[in-house]
Amino acid sequence: MQKELKALLALWKRTRSPRVADLIDRVSARFEVKPVRASSVPARVKELQKLAARAKTDPTLVLSVLATEWPGTWQGALPMLRAVLRLPEDPRVARALAEQVDATRYDTWTSKTFYRPLFTRLNKLGDSRQLELLERQLSRSKPTYYAQDMRAMEEQAVKLHRALPGPGVLSAKDETRVS
Numbered sequence: 001m002q003k004e005l006k007a008l009l010a011l012w013k014r015t016r017s018p019r020v021a022d023l024i025d026r027v028s029a030r031f032e033v034k035p036v037r038a039s040s041v042p043a044r045v046k047e048l049q050k051l052a053a054r055a056k057t058d059p060t061l062v063l064s065v066l067a068t069e070w071p072g073t074w075q076g077a078l079p080m081l082r083a084v085l086r087l088p089e090d091p092r093v094a095r096a097l098a099e100q101v102d103a104t105r106y107d108t109w110t111s112k113t114f115y116r117p118l119f120t121r122l123n124k125l126g127d128s129r130q131l132e133l134l135e136r137q138l139s140r141s142k143p144t145y146y147a148q149d150m151r152a153m154e155e156q157a158v159k160l161h162r163a164l165p166g167p168g169v170l171s172a173k174d175e176t177r178v179s
Contacts, residue, residue: 013089021091031060035067052083066096074106074114094127107143119153123160131161
């Protein structure tokens with residue numbers, strides 16, 4: 001199963017196909033997800049960093065990394081975000097980052113330190129399936145500091161995701177891999 005997931009991730013990295021990303025989600029649903037738990041935020045972040053390092057070679061662990069509870073402040077969450085940003089290109093990471101945008105979790109004038117690298121990675125991943133969530137969250141009212149500093153980044157993310165190619169057609173060779 002891990003071999004199948006690695007092959008799909010390699011194919012997605014090459015094609016950015018939403019169909020392949022959906023298959024990755026289906027295969028991933030078969031794996032046990034164990035979010036990191038610890039007695040304190042620093043301990044949880046430290047354990048998450050270790051798990052994220054292992055997830056670079058074992059993609060079955062990515063969802064456990066992504067399912068871990070985010071700290072209550074952006075400063076506490078920044079080391080966790082950095083670990084997530086170092087994960088290999090993966091549509092599951094794109095979804096988790098888009099969900100962070102939607103959550104609008106951190107609202108201080110300094111939280112752009114957290115959101116800038118998040119938007120950069122989200123845009124680089126280029127998972128067109130995230131467009132709907134990114135567009136929908138644009139219409140919501142946001143806290144003042146967040147709206148002031150992040151609105152342009154949100155709009156840019158939507159613009160970039162709108163410009164992504166559609167589902168496209170896989171080559172005959174790739175088509176046999178996903179069938």
